[in-house]
Amino acid sequence: MKLCRPNLAAAASRAASGSMKAWLAESPTIGITKINHPIPTLKRPNDVLIRVKAASVNTIDTKMVQGYGDELLGIWHKAANCNSAASRFPMIPGRDCSGTVESVGPSVHSLRPGDEVIAVVPAIEQGAHAEFTVTPDTCCAPKPRNLSFTEAASVPYVACTSWASLVTFARMNPRKKPSERVLINGGSGGLGTMAIQMLKSWGVEKVVATCSKNSFELVRSLGAIPIDYAAPNATDLLIELAPFEVILDCVDSELAKWSDHVMGTWRNCVHVSVVSPLMSDTDRYGVITGLFSTAAKHFNRAYKSHMQGRWYTYAYFMPNQECLLQVSKLLEEGKIKPIVEKVYKFDEMPAAYEKVSYLHGKGKTVVEFD
Numbered sequence: 032m033k034l035c036r037p038n039l040a041a042a043a044s045r046a047a048s049g050s051m052k053a054w055l056a057e058s059p060t061i062g063i064t065k066i067n068h069p070i071p072t073l074k075r076p077n078d079v080l081i082r083v084k085a086a087s088v089n090t091i092d093t094k095m096v097q098g099y100g101d102e103l104l105g106i107w108h109k110a111a112n113c114n115s116a117a118s119r120f121p122m123i124p125g126r127d128c129s130g131t132v133e134s135v136g137p138s139v140h141s142l143r144p145g146d147e148v149i150a151v152v153p154a155i156e157q158g159a160h161a162e163f164t165v166t167p168d169t170c171c172a173p174k175p176r177n178l179s180f181t182e183a184a185s186v187p188y189v190a191c192t193s194w195a196s197l198v199t200f201a202r203m204n205p206r207k208k209p210s211e212r213v214l215i216n217g218g219s220g221g222l223g224t225m226a227i228q229m230l231k232s233w234g235v236e237k238v239v240a241t242c243s244k245n246s247f248e249l250v251r252s253l254g255a256i257p258i259d260y261a262a263p264n265a266t267d268l269l270i271e272l273a274p275f276e277v278i279l280d281c282v283d284s285e286l287a288k289w290s291d292h293v294m295g296t297w298r299n300c301v302h303v304s305v306v307s308p309l310m311s312d313t314d315r316y317g318v319i320t321g322l323f324s325t326a327a328k329h330f331n332r333a334y335k336s337h338m339q340g341r342w343y344t345y346a347y348f349m350p351n352q353e354c355l356l357q358v359s360k361l362l363e364e365g366k367i368k369p370i371v372e373k374v375y376k377f378d379e380m381p382a383a384y385e386k387v388s389y390l391h392g393k394g395k396t397v398v399e400f401d
């Protein structure tokens with residue numbers, strides 16, 4: 032405890048002076064630097080100022096600080112700020128966190144200062160890799176009381192992405208025991224481990240996940256059937272377990288592409304991929320050409336599936352309070368558990384970014400603040 036006191040005192044004095052410690056990407060070429068930055072202010076009536084206790088590092092953070100999505104998110108950012116000159120850089124990354132509510136806007140009635148929350152931060156806003164962040168109240172839910180801030184921070188972004196993929200895009204119904212059988216390509220990472228757990232908690236009986244051999248135990252412990260994506264007979268094993276009504280790609284591999292073969296046909300089956308070319312193509316070719324190029328890639332991939340009554344779609348992270356509330360409750364009931372692979376200190380943020388950028392996560396990487 033004694034060790035914490037100087038840090039708390041320093042944080043309190045920074046807060047009193049209106050500044051905070053933050054990791055900032057000045058431009059897409061520089062990487063992140065630790066700086067003192069003004070504490071963000073509430074802009075909208077439903078905004079919530081959160082004192083961040085822990086934040087996860089997601090793959091999107093490692094890419095956004097290098098300019099990923101700048102074309103499309105830049106337009107959205109300009110429109111949201113009604114300012115054609117507004118730029119996304121300098122940018123504070125960090126799309127989710129846990130923490131305590133510091134202050135709320137006049138139309139926020141469900142949260143009060145001091146409440147412990149989990150939250151996601153929309154992609155056009157300054158993020159949570161800072162001592163304070165601002166997000167709408169609809170992006171917050173109560174922190175599960177049985178979890179530490181570090182454990183709780185591992186959940187919000189991957190939960191909302193899993194929900195968007197499985198519920199919004201694949202049209203699964205988590206309120207009515209879904210009957211679909213699901214295959215997850217890349218099931219052992221941050222997103223895959225959350226998707227498996229959400230599916231199992233909804234009552235889905237058969238969840239199969241591809242992963243490397245050394246992730247078998249993890250995937251099995253979550254209730255899914257692991258298949259080694261590098262095994263020479265991986266396709267035979269998947270055929271034995273088929274057909275699947277929903278396939279979720281957390282990886283864009285040859286096996287993921289091939290897995291259309293193990294989908295049911297003429298049963299409204301949906302193949303969802305979170306690895307979409309939308310951001311990279313709009314960055315590379317500009318918005319109009321990038322949108323056309325993404326649509327062409329989607330069409331090229333989807334048309335054969337459509338002819339057989341299947342659906343192929345890209346999916347994206349979307350903030351969703353219904354998801355956050357449900358997941359918070361499931362965590363508190365012990366039906367979902369946080370899978371934290373590695374914890375870093377605030378000052379070690381660049382090392383956390385490096386780890387996450389390799390795309391070989393076994394659960395989540397979380398950064399805890401002082």
Ligand SMILES: NC(=O)c1ccc[n+]([C@@H]2O[C@H](COP(=O)([O-])OP(=O)(O)OC[C@H]3O[C@@H](n4cnc5c(N)ncnc54)[C@H](OP(=O)(O)O)[C@@H]3O)[C@@H](O)[C@H]2O)c1
Pocket residue numbers: 089090091192216217218219220221222223241242243244246260281282284286305306307346347348387389390391392393394
């Ligand atoms: N569209 C969106 O809004 C959105 C949102 C979130 C994430 N994503 C994307 O989703 C992907 C996964 O994110 P994540 O956070 O889960 O990353 P992660 O934690 O690094 O997990 C990646 C997983 O993929 C596995 N993997 C690697 N190669 C594979 C292969 N050939 N076949 C099967 N599995 C393979 C890895 O397992 P091994 O280490 O065992 O190989 C690892 O478990 C990223 O590309 C990310 O950008 C998109």
